[in-house]
Amino acid sequence: MSRDDSRTPDLAALGDRLRGLRAERGLSLSALAAAAGIGKGSLSEIEAGQRNPTLATLYALAAPLAVPLATLLADQPGAEVSADGLTATLLSTETTADGAVVEIYRLAFRPEADRRSPAHGAGVREHVLVTAGRLEVHHRDGSAVLGPGDSLSFSSAAAHRYRPLGGEACSAVLVITSPH
Template sequence: MTQPIGIIADSLVRERTRAGLSLAEVARRAGVAKSTLSQLESGNGNPSIETLWALCVALNIPFARLMEPAENATQVIRRGEGNKVVAEQADYQAILLASCPPGARRDIYLLMAQPGSERLSRPHTPGAVEHVIVTQGRALLGLKDSPETLEAGDYICYPGDREHIFRALEPDTLAILVAEQG
């Protein structure tokens, strides 16, 4: 959906799901009919500004977020790719993989895995994001339905509030996991 109502519909569903609220609860909080919200989430209707503002308040989001198209949910940066900043007086390079959103919390983990069965993680809290850098070996990881194969030096970012997996493809696979929660 690329028309404004389509973007709004997708945003309403995305933000309601992220907040972990039912259709009925958001409608109640916003003071709109459940059928109205259902129509809007289906991409039907012509909502007033007042209705959209009420929904934003109910979802605790800024109004502009309703107009934002969905971002690509998974990002992969291969070793050597990305925007580099190089030091003048040392053999040192930095590549920004991800910036931290305001108010977010990040926890950092070292993952050590052996080939065999995959680690299936259930969805974490709404809005959670995971960043992983494979430092040794190879692994299949990311969203359960669309995992990526990463090698040492590769980076991936995916929504942690959806089912995701990690499966080592080589012995002694190591990775750094940064778990971000808003």
């Protein structure tokens, strides 16, 4: 996707947000890169707005910063990120009365997708509703195969995995709830 596509996160603004969050938490560039498991040079390029991070990289950065993915996307509906055969489009972000953050995404999986997601932090839950195709979901407490209209809620405080079945594309709605 080109940089001027309105669905692509503004790379300069994303870099500014990352740098600001890192500074608020008193983390050096090296410390955040190590905590996220990415190269210091890559993080430097992302912060400078010179690199378009993948979904996996954004999740890796969100975890040590203790923020939802939507915070890195500026809570901008329509922002899209892709990785591992998956395109996630942010539809909405809400904050509840008790300070919890609710993120809503549309997920589009290509047939070969195999999305392995890192842990999102204590108390974070994912709620997935399949709208087309079949989706295999592996999480800490087990696994399930979901078809159109099927849903599943689970703790995403541990690594988890999404994979479409039958050699077909799959789509779903994902709601992520993060405690305050």
